[in-house]
Amino acid sequence: MLGRRLPWALLALALVMPWHVPVQAAPEPPAFTTLDGKKIGPGELRGKLVLVNFWATSCGVCLQEMPDLIATWRRYRSRGLEVIAVAMSYDEPEQIRAYMAKHSLPFPVVFDRDGALAREFEGVRATPTTFLIDRSGKRISKTVGIIDFEKLRAFLESAAASG
Amino acid sequence: MTHTMTKLTLHAFLLALLPLAAPSAALAAEPLPPDQAFKLIVSVRGPNTLIAELAPAPEHYLYKNKVIFALKNASGVTIRQVQLPAGEIKNDPNFGQMEVYHKSIKAEIALDRTPKAKSLTLLARYQGCNERIGVCYPPIDKSFDLTLP
Numbered sequence: 001m002l003g004r005r006l007p008w009a010l011l012a013l014a015l016v017m018p019w020h021v022p023v024q025a026a027p028e029p030p031a032f033t034t035l036d037g038k039k040i041g042p043g044e045l046r047g048k049l050v051l052v053n054f055w056a057t058s059c060g061v062c063l064q065e066m067p068d069l070i071a072t073w074r075r076y077r078s079r080g081l082e083v084i085a086v087a088m089s090y091d092e093p094e095q096i097r098a099y100m101a102k103h104s105l106p107f108p109v110v111f112d113r114d115g116a117l118a119r120e121f122e123g124v125r126a127t128p129t130t131f132l133i134d135r136s137g138k139r140i141s142k143t144v145g146i147i148d149f150e151k152l153r154a155f156l157e158s159a160a161a162s163g
Numbered sequence: 164m165t166h167t168m169t170k171l172t173l174h175a176f177l178l179a180l181l182p183l184a185a186p187s188a189a190l191a192a193e194p195l196p197p198d199q200a201f202k203l204i205v206s207v208r209g210p211n212t213l214i215a216e217l218a219p220a221p222e223h224y225l226y227k228n229k230v231i232f233a234l235k236n237a238s239g240v241t242i243r244q245v246q247l248p249a250g251e252i253k254n255d256p257n258f259g260q261m262e263v264y265h266k267s268i269k270a271e272i273a274l275d276r277t278p279k280a281k282s283l284t285l286l287a288r289y290q291g292c293n294e295r296i297g298v299c300y301p302p303i304d305k306s307f308d309l310t311l312p
Contacts (some may be wrong), residue, residue, distance in 0.1 A: 058302075059299035060299065061298060062300055066203075144193060144298055146297040
């Protein structure tokens with residue numbers, strides 16, 4: 001009897017207590033607000049490959065990879081890549097704006113003023129940390145440290161071919 | 164029939180748990196927690212001197228110009244001078260020549276004080292990076308309640 005009831009009980013438990021399950025993959029991309037106040041909702045990102053790069057203007061490694069990130073975005077944006085650069089809470093908006101202007105960052109830049117995005121993305125605590133979100137909104141990879149652009153391009157080629 | 168339903172329910176339950184089996188970050192190299200990456204010990208050397216010993220873990224470094232000290236709750240006490248040793252020169256493509264510390268250093272903090280001033284809180288801020296993974300930490304803030312002799 002107990003054997004028959006157990007699966008139902010487990011299913012009920014899974015349905016009513018989902019917040020106890022430490023699921024790593026986000027169900028959908030979160031909403032972003034750029035430094036210029038533009039909102040980017042999950043709907044706008046659905047169907048795209050989204051690269052979310054946590055960075056800071058005080059992070060030399062982050063600045064080092066920025067030109068490659070720009071080149072990657074230019075190459076793959078027409079094939080569905082979106083890049084969102086999230087500056088960490090301890091950065092200065094003026095410094096972010098100055099860097100954006102100096103390097104003509106072509107993709108959306110978000111200032112994570114209250115650290116909410118860093119918390120949402122598995123508690124980012126060092127930069128750069130980069131996430132890839134697939135076309136269905138599922139977080140599929142996390143890279144701590146400088147991006148291996150060769151690998152990223154190989155992935156984007158295959159993803160673009162299959163998308 | 165009941166047996167089939169039971170099997171289906173079990174499958175549904177396993178499917179519900181499936182995301183747990185594929186955590187995206189399973190293979191990501193995580194940096195050390197900040198307090199393990201950079202250790203700070205503060206001591207009172209004399210009536211007018213504090214010593215702050217900063218120790219980066221192996222493969223980590225601190226930026227000299229990001230090591231900052233200040234006082235609070237320190238009526239009658241001010242910082243006269245902070246002496247930091249020379250660092251190694253690191254050529255950063257974005258920041259130019261930066262002085263960094265790969266090894267433990269001692270900062271000497273000279274104080275001006277009135278004879279009655281005894282207690283103070285030393286605030287320390289420092290920032291550094293992990294060379295192997297290639298990540299930088301946020302600024303780390305610490306405070307120490309101290310009593311002067």
